[in-house]
Amino acid sequence: MNRRFSLFVALAFLMTATLTLGAHQGASAAGGAISGAVVFKGTAPAPKKLKVTKDKRRCDKSPKFDQSLVVKDGKLANVIVYISDVKGGKTLEKKAATLDQNGCEYQPHVLAVAAGADVTILNPDKVLHNIHTYSKINKPMNRAQPKFKKKLKVKFDKPEIMEVKCDVHGWMSGWIFVAGNPYYSVTGADGAFSIADLPAGKYKVEIWHEKLGTQTKEVEVKAGETAKLDIEFAG
Secondary structure: OHHHHHHHHHHHHHHHHHHHHHHHHHHHHHEEEEEEEEEEEOOOOOOOEOOOOOOHHHHOOOOOEOOOOOEEOOEEOOOEEEEOOOOOOOOOOOOOEEEEOOOOOOEOOEEEEEOOOEEEEEOOOOOOEEEEEEOOOOOOOEEEEOOOOOEEEEEOOOOEEEEEEEOOOOOOEEEEEEEOOOOEEEOOOOOEEEEEEEEOEEEEEEEEEOOOEEEEEEEEEOOOOEEEOOEEEEO
16 A cells, blocks of 8 residues: 555656646747847947056056947947846846956946846955946945955846946946846847847847947747847947
């Protein structure tokens, strides 16, 4: 009797696991994706070299260039691509993110982080930094990070794109994108982006660049398919 009962329990567990797996696979198969690249039209200006005016021993170990317009082989980096009107879909994962100030420059130049997630700001430079956010929705932050404070943890609770600067080192400039849903991407040097697991439907895609402005595109996502979207910014 005990052996039969154990066998029944094992079969029931196996059936439940199979049904659960099938449900997850079905949800994934029902979703679609958007992918493409952001292209810069025209001749990109030569990168502007930044002048290091303070703490040169730590900050001037390597040349620094303006990151506000980074173009390589006609592809545009540091572009935020996100869905502004999604309803439903997967839950936003509050994954921790890191903003590094190594060499007296922000890395990455555009940081994407989920609203409410921990952001660790690193200071390995052994000099004083000052993190100053120019936010309009979240509470602005203006905090000193002395050389002995190698890590500083902060949070941003509301979706927003905000500039961040260092008041001590005037050439330091970057951006923080606080995401309100999981459907976003930031282009790298190849200009590519990809947004996966979107429920089937029509969406507004917002495309933001700090110097070239914002575009809005409408895209239809079909279940199990990838909608192609190539974006062009004129120089």
